[in-house]
Amino acid sequence: MNRNGRKWWRTNKHKLEPARQNSPSPYAHLTLSKETKENLQTLQDIYSKCSDVIFRPFYIGKTIKAHVVFISGLCTVQDVDQYVLTPLMQANENEFPDMEQMAEQVLAVSRIKNLATIADCIEEIGSGNPVLLWEGEERALSLGLAKWEKRNIEEPSAEVGIRGPREGFTETLDVNTSQIRRRIKDPALKMERMKIGGYTQTEVIVAYMEGIVDQTLVEEAKARLNRIQIDGILESGYIEEMIEDNPASPFPQLKDTERPDTACSALLEGRVVILVDGTPFALIAPVTFFALFQAAEDYYQRYIISTAIRWLRYLFLGISLLLPSLYVAIITFHQEMVPTSLLISMAASREAVPFPGLVEALLMEITFEALREAGVRLPKQIGAAVSIVGALVIGQAAVDAGLVSAPMVIVVAITGIANFMVPRYSVGTAVRLLRFPIMFLAGTLGLLGVMLGLIAIVVHLCTLRSFGVPYLSGISPLKPKEWKDILYRSPWWAMKTRPHFTGEFNQYRQAPDQKPGPERSEDP
Amino acid sequence: MKRILLTLLMMSLLFLGGCWDRTEINDLAIITGAAIDAADDNQIELSVQVFIPRALSAGRGSTSSGGNLTLVKSAKGASIADAIALLQTKIPRKIFWGHCEVFIFGEDMAKRGIAEEMDFLVRHPQPRERAYMFVSKGKAAKTLELRPELERYSSEVIREMSDMHIGMLVTIIQLKEMLRGKSNAAALPLIDVMPPPNEAKGLETAPYIMGTAVFRKGKMVGEINEKATRGVMWIRGEVERYTVTAKLKNVQGTVSLNPIHSDIKFIPSIRNGQWQMTIKAKTEGDVVQNGTNLDMSNPEMIKLVEKAFQQDIEDRIELALKQVQHEMKADIFDFATDFYREYPQEWKAAKNNWDEIFPNVKVITDIHAYVRRPGLVTLPGGIPEEEVREK
Numbered sequence: 001m002n003r004n005g006r007k008w009w010r011t012n013k014h015k016l017e018p019a020r021q022n023s024p025s026p027y028a029h030l031t032l033s034k035e036t037k038e039n040l041q042t043l044q045d046i047y048s049k050c051s052d053v054i055f056r057p058f059y060i061g062k063t064i065k066a067h068v069v070f071i072s073g074l075c076t077v078q079d080v081d082q083y084v085l086t087p088l089m090q091a092n093e094n095e096f097p098d099m100e101q102m103a104e105q106v107l108a109v110s111r112i113k114n115l116a117t118i119a120d121c122i123e124e125i126g127s128g129n130p131v132l133l134w135e136g137e138e139r140a141l142s143l144g145l146a147k148w149e150k151r152n153i154e155e156p157s158a159e160v161g162i163r164g165p166r167e168g169f170t171e172t173l174d175v176n177t178s179q180i181r182r183r184i185k186d187p188a189l190k191m192e193r194m195k196i197g198g199y200t201q202t203e204v205i206v207a208y209m210e211g212i213v214d215q216t217l218v219e220e221a222k223a224r225l226n227r228i229q230i231d232g233i234l235e236s237g238y239i240e241e242m243i244e245d246n247p248a249s250p251f252p253q254l255k256d257t258e259r260p261d262t263a264c265s266a267l268l269e270g271r272v273v274i275l276v277d278g279t280p281f282a283l284i285a286p287v288t289f290f291a292l293f294q295a296a297e298d299y300y301q302r303y304i305i306s307t308a309i310r311w312l313r314y315l316f317l318g319i320s321l322l323l324p325s326l327y328v329a330i331i332t333f334h335q336e337m338v339p340t341s342l343l344i345s346m347a348a349s350r351e352a353v354p355f356p357g358l359v360e361a362l363l364m365e366i367t368f369e370a371l372r373e374a375g376v377r378l379p380k381q382i383g384a385a386v387s388i389v390g391a392l393v394i395g396q397a398a399v400d401a402g403l404v405s406a407p408m409v410i411v412v413a414i415t416g417i418a419n420f421m422v423p424r425y426s427v428g429t430a431v432r433l434l435r436f437p438i439m440f441l442a443g444t445l446g447l448l449g450v451m452l453g454l455i456a457i458v459v460h461l462c463t464l465r466s467f468g469v470p471y472l473s474g475i476s477p478l479k480p481k482e483w484k485d486i487l488y489r490s491p492w493w494a495m496k497t498r499p500h501f502t503g504e505f506n507q508y509r510q511a512p513d514q515k516p517g518p519e520r521s522e523d524p
Numbered sequence: 525m526k527r528i529l530l531t532l533l534m535m536s537l538l539f540l541g542g543c544w545d546r547t548e549i550n551d552l553a554i555i556t557g558a559a560i561d562a563a564d565d566n567q568i569e570l571s572v573q574v575f576i577p578r579a580l581s582a583g584r585g586s587t588s589s590g591g592n593l594t595l596v597k598s599a600k601g602a603s604i605a606d607a608i609a610l611l612q613t614k615i616p617r618k619i620f621w622g623h624c625e626v627f628i629f630g631e632d633m634a635k636r637g638i639a640e641e642m643d644f645l646v647r648h649p650q651p652r653e654r655a656y657m658f659v660s661k662g663k664a665a666k667t668l669e670l671r672p673e674l675e676r677y678s679s680e681v682i683r684e685m686s687d688m689h690i691g692m693l694v695t696i697i698q699l700k701e702m703l704r705g706k707s708n709a710a711a712l713p714l715i716d717v718m719p720p721p722n723e724a725k726g727l728e729t730a731p732y733i734m735g736t737a738v739f740r741k742g743k744m745v746g747e748i749n750e751k752a753t754r755g756v757m758w759i760r761g762e763v764e765r766y767t768v769t770a771k772l773k774n775v776q777g778t779v780s781l782n783p784i785h786s787d788i789k790f791i792p793s794i795r796n797g798q799w800q801m802t803i804k805a806k807t808e809g810d811v812v813q814n815g816t817n818l819d820m821s822n823p824e825m826i827k828l829v830e831k832a833f834q835q836d837i838e839d840r841i842e843l844a845l846k847q848v849q850h851e852m853k854a855d856i857f858d859f860a861t862d863f864y865r866e867y868p869q870e871w872k873a874a875k876n877n878w879d880e881i882f883p884n885v886k887v888i889t890d891i892h893a894y895v896r897r898p899g900l901v902t903l904p905g906g907i908p909e910e911e912v913r914e915k
Contacts, residue, residue, distance in 0.1 A: 111717070273678025331549050332546045332547065332548060332549075332550070333545065333546060333547075335547075335549060335552060335554075335620060335623070335651070336620075336623065336650070337620055340623045340625060342555070343554065343623055344554065344575055344577070344580065344623075344676075345580070346549060347549045347550075347552070347554060347575070347577040347580075348552055348577040348578075348580035350548075350549050350577070350578075351550060351577040351578050353550070356546070356548055357548060357549075440538070441538070443546075444538050444546075445538070446545075446546075449538075
């Protein structure tokens, strides 16, 4: 407590300035006037010191003064020259009484929008569309010529598969929506557009399948998105953190994907997909713990193999979470648990190690994490060098120097491999992190501690929800019908229903009895 | 803020109370075998074989005859627990019993009685209940000092040998059951040290299982040799791997068989005060060597072999019974439990006199032996076809 009797942790509170509001825009009240000069002046004031905004005055025909305003780089100059300036300048202004007719007959631009306010103009200019201002008109015309340099569609680098489509989302929203629309042609696929971010005005699309999705889910998603008031959205991670159910959890409560096919399958299961402009990562909600272990490829290769691989993933999830802890617990507390000959080898290799088991494990695990993080961040050319140094340091040199024992190196290596078995990077990182507290518990309480840690994690998972859906849905609450995509990947002809928690209104995916096989006669 | 403080406080609990029973492997003296011998003044001498980790880590594979992987330390005391306390003062690391899989009683100790020391083994949490128990001819400690050539240390040798079921295999828990059972008798494998190939090699030899030590009321009363042991194992239904070589009547040469399956049943009965036990056995075997001129594809010939097979087993059982039942009067077959189950009333009346009743129990053997497979060849492998006897 300090002198004025207030608790020390309460003294620092300031009143925070309220964030800039999403809407209404500060220019919303300004309507366009008949005087182009006035309009132009307003826009020029707004875009003062913006060297990339171009104001181009010209005459329609010979007499009507007009201006085209656009941002260089967000549309091609050739397009503006060819489809806007040339036809308008060559037109006979007397043939057309007003702007509307002129636009209909002269402008060879398919996307045209009438604008009534300055705010509208700013929005259109900002999104790259040239705006046409016209002497004597109270409105402006937005010309849909926005076009900018963008990355090509490439293979998604974070979700690689051997079989399956090779294209991934890009940073451009329209490209992403087109990839989804190309896969789902039915008009039931709805894409609702909204803008989030006070300055960035980032376009966000909520996509869902009408008739499959639970409408309350869509409303909830939109409500949560509308609640966001932030200056900018640069990646879908911003949105993920703003709309998830439990912010104090290491586990992701929305699934992110780079693959249009994964997004489409989520849509068909009755989930909501949130696409964000400027990032190739779309968000899928709701999601369960087990859905995070489903890779796109599981559904493209034979179901028997997919099932086996899924089990391998669960096994390695356990290994990546527990192996170092089990090793620490057993070598420090439960030496009687290992077979004699193994214990003897372990004792022999640990003989020269100066640290207790826990310290040894932490040393190695932290080094490994550091190497991995360094490997991710470093430029590609240096990355290879790091991996060589890492392999040498962690592997041979550390053992030879007597810093760590050889079994510990094996444990760390297996744990590292195990972590990459989890198809979602976001779950993998959560498990990576949770390994450390469990290691501490193992080092202090032995197997009892490991069990305590596990119980705590399971309890936490049970309390988690993703958009109201229990995180462990299928196992807890127990729904044997859902096991078709949790415990095993059933063949497509047996995958009859959509997941219970999302597709309740349109339960059946397919016609019954489609198991392939020879024709069976009707009567026995 | 309060929550963070609370969490921190709770976290600190982990570290405050946590590591009290933590022991690093580096601080353990891993005991691989223990020997309990009788000493003067009614004391016992406990010897332990301790694994030396450095010997293995230094050599890395080249640990043949040069380095010694284990060391043996002994201490005397009134009981095992007492001796351990003394032993601990001689070993810089914490004595760890969790991997001690072999306990050997010296012959003198066995004769004096093992009941007292058994209590430690079953009461203390560290020794494994599945550790193997042995009695050694002479002093037990000498077995631990041997340096076998094939295995890493001598207790591993006896453990591996027991696993092959060539002799009896008794674990701590089984011995406890025997000692506390109705019959009040027990049997433990008896080991001895093979004489070294030459004087120079001294300790470079290995122990082997030479027979069985028979206990009555916790004290060793006698020993039986390897052959009688087989009979005992037959009766106890523990036979797994061995070869029966039978001599056929009126035929030159012998036939060897490997029994692959046997089924033993005890049928107790009391008739007119005469306690009687029928041992029913059914066994099957494969021919592994045929030194006679019999054609093994001929059922008639097989019958002859079966008869000899049966006779051999009967002889073995007879031998075991003669020594164990009539001479040592120790019910290591646990007939007592069978009588108790079948005739609880009679057992109740007679249980105090079981020592007198047991030697007089009439044992009837009813053995059925079958030869199921003649092996890869049907005719004798080493003689011309004309000499094969077909009838």
